[in-house]
Amino acid sequence: MNLGEVDASTWSSLEAATNDPQSGFRFINLCSVDAAGRPQARMVVLRRVDTAARLLEIHTDTRSPKWLELSHNPFATILGFCASTRVQLRLVGAVRLYSPGSELAEKAWSELSTWTRSTYAGGPPGNELGNDESVPAEVEADGKTFFGVVSFHAESLDWFELRSADNRRAVFGYSHLGAVMAARWINP
Template sequence: MKLEDVDMSAWTKLAAATTDRQSGFRIVTLCSVDAASRPQARAVVLRRVDRIGRALEFHTDTRSAKWQELSANPFSTVLGFCVQDQLQLRLHGLVELHQSDSALANSAWNQLSPWTRATYRGGPPGDDLNDTVRDEKSLAAVDENAGKSVFGVLIFRADGLDWFQLQRGENRRAAIAYDEAGLVSDCRWVNP
């Protein structure tokens, strides 16, 4: 692959992952830093990609530790690895938080399936689980908008991409930087 094709290829793969449940980039790792300055990492589902703005969208519960961590420190890293392509994408940038009453969160909520909405109905993430069994019948009996008040959207805006391709005999790595408009400001091959 030519250096000038690396960036476009990476963002095309990320965009395709939003609709292809089998994509290696469908679930990526979002990394933040907690109040004790310890790194935290968790798997998140990639919901939407803005290739021009270099942005990724994730959904979360606003009561979660990640929401609190990113509220205090929006600097983060997103890491994805596709086994089929033997490709690692490591993006760094800032996260914007959009609460349940924002236009973006309302729009995203309205596009969720009832089953996905149900994931926001329980207690705060990480709290002890009560003995209530969740089954399809009990979920159907609950108001479909229960949980909307704790639904949030995270928009990750990349300012850089570390592209790493595993290849037998010759691994390849590229470093790409983006300006505030999302345009490539620097792109170069680096030692793997």
């Protein structure tokens, strides 16, 4: 594979993962920075990919710590690993948050299954179980009130392929419109 092929295969694997629960990149690690400047990481489902714009879309509860962290500091990193191809992807960039009621959140919500919708209908994530008196039952019943979309724009990609003899690693830089601005092999 040449550098162009590495970039293309990375983004086609990410796109494929949004439709394939078995894909190694279906679940990715979203890392943010909290108010104390500490790194925070958690697994999320990769919901949608726009290769041309270098966007990755994630759904979350707007009452969660990650939403608060990202609204104060939009810089984020996404880390993924596919065990079958032994490829690690580290994407560094920034997010835009689409709050409940925004066009993008409305559209994404309309495409969710009933079961997935129900996962947003409980008490605030992170609150002690059974301590949700502050949320009126009628608000809690409709998870849409808390449903937000995180749109992550990749500014760079660090691609690492773990091989038995000769590991390979390449880095790519993307413009704000998503064009490849730089690509080079580096020592693993």
